[in-house]
Amino acid sequence: MFKRLRSLFRVLTRRREFEDGMTEELRFHIEQYTDDLVRSGVSPEKAARLARNELGSLTNIKGDCREAFGVHLFDELRRQLTYAARLLRKTPGFTATALLTLAVCFGANLTIFAVIDSVLLRPLPFPEPARLVTIFNTYPKAGVDRDGSSLTNYYERRGHIPAFVSLSIYRYGTEIIGEPGSTERQPTMRVSPDFFSTLGLGPAIGRTFTDEETTSDTDQVAILSDTFWRQQCNADPHVLGKQIRLNSVPRTVIGVLPPGFRFLSSDARLFLPLASRPEDRTPRDRHSGGNVIQMIARLAPGATLEQAQSQLDAQNAALEVDDPQAKMIADAGFRSLIVPLHADHVAAIRPTLLLLEAGVLVLLLIGTVNLVNLLLIRANGRVKELAVRLALGASHGYIVSETLVETTLLTLAGGILGLAVSASGIHLLRELGADRLPLGSRIAFDARLALAGLAAAVVLGIVLTAPIAWFNLRRHLGNALQSESRGGTSSRAAQILRHGFIVSQIALAFMLLAGAGLLAVSLQRVMAVSPGFQSDHVLTGQILLPWANYPAAARLTFVQSLLDKTARIPGVLSAGVVDNVPFSGKTGKSAATVRGYIVPPGESVRGHYSYGVSGDYFRAMGFSLHAGRFLTTDDSLPSAGVCVVDEDFARHYWPKGSAIGQQLWDGSEERKDTEAFTIVGVVGGVKQAGLTEDEAQGAVYYPYAWRIGDSFYVAVRTSLPPESLGLALQKVVRQIDPNIPITDLQSMDTRITESLAARRSPALLSGLFSGIALLLTAIGTYGVLSYAVAQRRREIGVRMALGAQPRQIRIQFLSLSLRLLTAGTLLGLIGAWQAGRAMNTVLFHVQPLNLPILATAACVMGIVCFAACLLPSQRAARVSPMEALTEQ
């Protein structure tokens, strides 16, 4: 088979040679035969004639030879292609409309498919990725759905769950890298030694971490990413054993990862051991995950997720037996869940992507219906020609193949244009922030996509051929020669088909329009939610202080001097620091224990957002004060023993009384009186995780010294545009320590806007899709109605000659379009209702059946269809009876 294809290919590429060879071979035959005949005594003239006659028609023989080689099919194809191209050129209006429709529909579909493919379909770039899982602790009844895993979990589990071959933990971070004076902050990952073996992909050169390197004093080693190795080390092949400075401490390079190594969406440049002290791994810290450390594991060959889950449940149950907090943990609904790694990573974005995919598929459907309609009208215009050709002996197979070639040529050209559209579509998606989606950096215009696009174009060509070929061959010859000509009227079946298509188009476009409306209103409602503070005119930035140079006391000094210097920058109204700013993406919660509060039976301890603040943080962020006072710089030391809670917290614990003067402890148990915090103020509730956060979590603001972390954020309220203060703020930080950069400099408004990207882009895209759908529907309606008018010119002429008024004719056509519109909209209503229900998970405070949205969609649909019908109706009303009746 392969050989045969190769010989065919050889002939096709050297077609000329094939033809010449054939001619020469046949001529040789005739001459030899003639010579033999002459030798046997026949006269030369007679011999030549005999030889030629005996061989038969050269044209036939050559045709048979070509057929024997399979070449004739390609000749036929070329002839049909030329014919199809000529036909398409003859009707530029039709061709342009069809190509544009195809380009837009294919473009939109390929663009969304590129996203779906990179995010949902393509497996993670590790061996046997389906066996990778992630494990996290959940305390649903305490309002903590996801709390990562703790160090204790890791040390208790590894090697003890037979369903896992390997189990490891990691945490994301950033470190200051480089020599003093030229430091940079780089994203990093801290991982346990078995991280790479769990993934099944380790360093290209060097080794992975050892268990000895996971204690805090012996962890001075690093594994480089390929990018870091190339950019910072000039791809030095002898880099192993060399040292790089990390947070001003030298670390030895022990390995370099292969190019393209990428864990989920992380762009970590360096990998460090996840080091800890033995006292952080005790059962006491089993539930102190705080969503910082995450756990992954690889299932053993043949082991199922269910087996692993039941083994893990059994281990958890056994461990909790002698836990003093066992009851509280159980009340909180504690469980450790195992879920597939890839699915878990993209779970949040999946419904939105599927929704968009459904949207573009509807768009493609509308476009296809449009094309069928246009092609049917076109085929109708060629009925006579076809009938004549069939009568003259053209085979049905030939007519079908001709239709197939023409349609496929059209869809293929449209597909190529669609590829160009999708290339810019993908670019547009990048601008909209698609590369910040989970696995979004994999979104690209590549050969895989191009191939998918061309294949889809061919398939669509074949699909479109079916109705057209059916239409072409359906009628009896005699019939066709008479009906559907100028003199007759359009056949009933064809008319019903065309009108059915228009109705379905209107219904589909209406669905898209209503869906886009739901998303837009939903986005509007989200944007109307108050984050709990005044987000305008606030600039925030993150500062990471290395522990080596900055022990706890030095951190407080740094913060104080930063606050003092920042307050002196011109234009600064107030400044404060916080360990975790709202909308930072970090949403860890922790427990607080209120003195004298007894958890009601059936309920559990709640997780709250906990912050450490210093300076004038509340004024800088613009929090409203509901009672008492804000924390001030004087309260910064933990010994002051005061804190501020938000209204949600106050309402939860003291629904009737006042929170002021009450006392609480940080953590899930009562401690010494000296460690208690007295509430001195109640502020507005905060949305830490995003505007759509519906559950009031409650927040506690402790003095900063109580919650010193690796990094903190500085928040500055200014009278100027907030971004303009960035440089000044950077300078202040460099003045205090030239090695400390300030990063993630963003105004609060920007943070909020970015947090909405996952809602805004779908709303924008669906708006775009429904706009295109409207345009396509308008084109379709216009085309069909114009055709109907042209078809019935004669009838209109007769009626006008008999006294009908132009107004009546116009109304007749407008009422036809009104009927189509009504039917389409009614169908669309049902569709929109169903679509709304399917969209419920991505909607925010909008009912799937929203009357104002549906009414608006119906109005828009009506206006567009009416506009599309106006021109053809006018044309019908202007038909001159004389011309219509005399023309043939």
Next chain:
Amino acid sequence: MAKTADLLPGTLDMLILKAVSLKPLHGYGVLLRIRQISRDAIEIPQGSLYPALYRLEHHDLIAAEWGQSENNRRAKFYTLTAAGRRRLRDETAGWNRLATAIAAALNTTSEEV
């Protein structure tokens, strides 16, 4: 294209393969060789010879190469390929089986039934 009654369907390919298996031949040579080896009993219709040659070449049973004819003219010579040799062997065996069977059938007398 006229079909001769004295040439059973499917036997043309077999005869061409046989002719070419003896010695590389050009198209006209194939015609003469078949006439010769069948002792003038089989006359190939000239019109069907070349399509058959092209089909066999396309199926890789024979290979074609340009060379010099006996009277120094440029001509296309056909030789048997390995696949063609296998095919010829199979077809010959098949044909012999069939011929024996048919002969046996035709020679059956009423007593043997």
